[in-house]
Amino acid sequence: MEAIRLAVNGRTDIGRVREENEDCIRWHGDPEQPFSYIVIADGMGGYSGGATASRIAADTLDRQLALLPDGIFLSCSPDQQQLMLRATLIDAIDIANREILETKGTHPQFSQMGTTLVAGVIWGDFLIVAHIGDSRAYLWNNYGLQRLTRDHSVVQEMMDQGKITEQQAQESNIRNHITRALGVSEQVEPTINSWTLTESALLFLCSDGLTEYLDDHTIERVLATHRPALECVYRFIDDANQLGGRDNISAGIMEFSNTPGDFAETSPEAITRKPKKDDITVRKEQR
Template sequence: MEPIRLAVNGRTDIGQVREENEDSIRWYSDQEQPFAYVIVADGMGGYSGGATASQIAADTLQHYLNGLLGDIFLSCSPQQQQLMLRAALIESINSANQRILDTKDTRPQFSQMGTTLVVAAVWQDFLIVAHIGDSRAYLWNNYGLQRLTRDHSVVQEMIDSGQLTPEQAQESQVRNHITRALGVSKQVEPAINSWTLTEDALLLLCSDGLTEYLDDHTIERVLATHRPALESVYLFIEDANRLGGRDNISAGILEFSSRSEAIMTPAEDAITLKPKKDDVTVRKS
C-alpha cells in the first residue's frame, strides 16, 4: 500500500446575527498513524442550551476516538480495526445522547436542548461517516462532489416524496425542522456508512449555517480550485457571512492523499440504519 497522508483543519464562526455560537467542532490527525477525524455538532434549545448540547456531543466523540489507537487496536487485523472503529462511533454517540439527557434532567433551563452531529473518521484507506440531523459530509475527488449524508429533515422527506424540489427546499419555511437529533429521546439512530478510499480526496463536514447559502455546485467549485485545500474552511465561512450569516457556521476539511489512482468504492460492510416511523420532529432555533 502506498503511504497515506492525512491532514485536517476546521473553523467555527458565530455568523452575523446570532448572539451565541451553538456549533461545536473538533478535528484531529495523528502524527504517527494514518488516522484522522472531524466532528461537527449544531446545537439547539435556547440560550446556552444548544451550545451545551453540541459541546457534550463533540467532547464525548473526541474522547472515544482519541482513545481508540491503543495496543489492542493496532494489533488487530484491518477488518477487526474497521469493526472497532464502527463500534466506537456507535458507543460514543449513545454515550453523548445519554449525557445530554442526563444534563437536561439536572438543569431544567436546558430542557429543550439537543444537537445535530456529523463525524467522519479515516483509518488507513477506510472512511466511516455517522450523522444525525442536517449537518452534512461531502467528498470531493477528481470525479466531482458526492454528498455522503442525507439530511434527517422535513424538507428532505418532502424532496424524497416529490413534494419539493431541492431549489424550493432552500426557501421553505420548514427548512430548519429536523426529524432526528441527539438529546431528544433514549433511542438514537445515526445513519452510518463506510467506504474504501482509493484516490486523493477532500472531505468537508459542515453545519447548515454553511449549506443555507452555498449550494453543492458552489461547494464543488471551491474544493476543486482553492489551494491549499485546508484553507477552504476560511473561504466557506467568509462567503456564508457575506451572504447573510443568519446562523452559526462551521466547516472542517480532511485531506486524504495517496498515490493510488482509482475511484472511491463502497466498503462491503457499508450500512445505513433505517429510520423508524416514530421519528420525532424538532425545530432548530
C-alpha cells in the same frame, strides 16, 4: 499504509446575527498513524442550551475516538479495525445522547436542548461517516463532489416523496426542521456508512449555517479550485457570512492523499495540530 498522508483543519464562526455560537467542532490528526477525524455538532434549545448540547456531543466523540488507536486496535486485522471504528462511533453517540439527557434532567433551563451531529473518520484508506440531523459530509475527488449524508429533515422527506424540488426545499421556511437529533429521546438512530478510498480526495463536513447559503455546486467549485485545500474552511465561512451569516457556521476539511505531490501546499503543522480555543469561538472579524 506508509503511502497515505492525512491533513485536517477546522473552524467554527458565530456568524453575523446570533449572539452565541451553538456549533461545536473538534478535529484531530494522529502524528504517527494514518488516522484523522472531524466532528461537528450544531446545537439547539435556547440560550446556552444549544451550546451545551453541541459541546457534550463533540467532546464525547473526540474523547472516545482519540483513545481508539491503541495496542489492541493496531494488532487487529483491517476488517476487525473497521468493525471497532463503527462500534466506537455507535458507543460514543449513545454516551453523548445519555449525557445530554442527564444534563437536561438536572438543569431545567436546558430542557429544550439537543444537537445535530456529523462525524467523519479516516483510518488508512477506510472512511466512515456517522450523522444525525442536517449537518453534512461531502467527498470531493477528481470525479467531482459526492454528498455522503442525507439530511434527517422534514424537507428531505418531502423531496424523497416527490412533493417538493431541491430548490423549493432550499427556500422553504421549514428547511431547518429536523427529524432526528441527539438529546431528544432515549434511543438515538445515527446513519452510518463507510467507503474504501482509492484515490486522493477531500472530506468536507459542515453545519447547516453554511449549506443555507452555499449549494452543492458552489461547494464543489471551491473544493476543486481553492488551494491550499485546508484553507477552504476560511473561504466557506467568509462566503456564508458575506451572504448573510444568519446562523453559526462550522466547516472542517480533511485531505486524504495516496499519491506523492497531491495537496503539496498544505502547511505541515495542520496535519497534527489540535484545535485551539480561538479556532472554535472567534467571531469572523477576529480571525
